[in-house]
Amino acid sequence: MPNFFNEYECPRCDTTWEQEADSMCDDKCPNCNLAVQAHASEEIEEVEDEQA
Known part of the structure; x- marks a missing residue:
């Protein structure tokens, strides 16, 4: 599932x-406590743990 790194x-x-x-x-x-939109967002992917 993608995640986002948001900057405000x-x-x-x-x-x-x-x-x-x-x-x-x-x-x-x-x-x-003001509601604020992200001024920058970057989609990041989670790294899944590989188990041997």
């Missing part, structure tokens, strides 16, 4: 943060 920047207080999630989703600013 709050327009209200300029706080920046990153989040790995299973979608390109909105998040709440950890500083002021």
Whole structure:
């Protein structure tokens, strides 16, 4: 299942943060609680453990 590495920047207080999630989703600013859209997202693939 693909995951996304999302980057956020709050327009209200300029706080920046990153989040790995299973979608390109909105998040709440950890500083002021404003709902913020990701300004950048990158799809990443999980590496599955190979068992011998």
